[in-house]
Amino acid sequence: RIGEYKQGKDPKTDEALSKIDNINKFLRQGLDESAPYEETIQQLMKVVR
Known part of the structure; x- marks a missing residue:
């Protein structure tokens, strides 16, 4: 169930x-937003670290 994880x-x-x-x-x-591929990858790497 949702919310049960401890x-x-x-x-x-x-x-x-x-x-x-x-x-x-x-x-x-x-x-209306856009981002270059390399910038997107850099941002994604920051998120998952």
């Missing part, structure tokens, strides 16, 4: 949850 039970899940807000921010791009 932090500390799974390190990979803990890591993913710690990054979810930044991942969601990265995925939201306005219709």
Whole structure:
């Protein structure tokens, strides 16, 4: 069920949850926004580190 996960039970899940807000921010791009490929990759790498 949603919301039942307790932090500390799974390190990979803990890591993913710690990054979810930044991942969601990265995925939201306005219709009138654009970014060069290299810049996009650099931003993505920052999010997942």
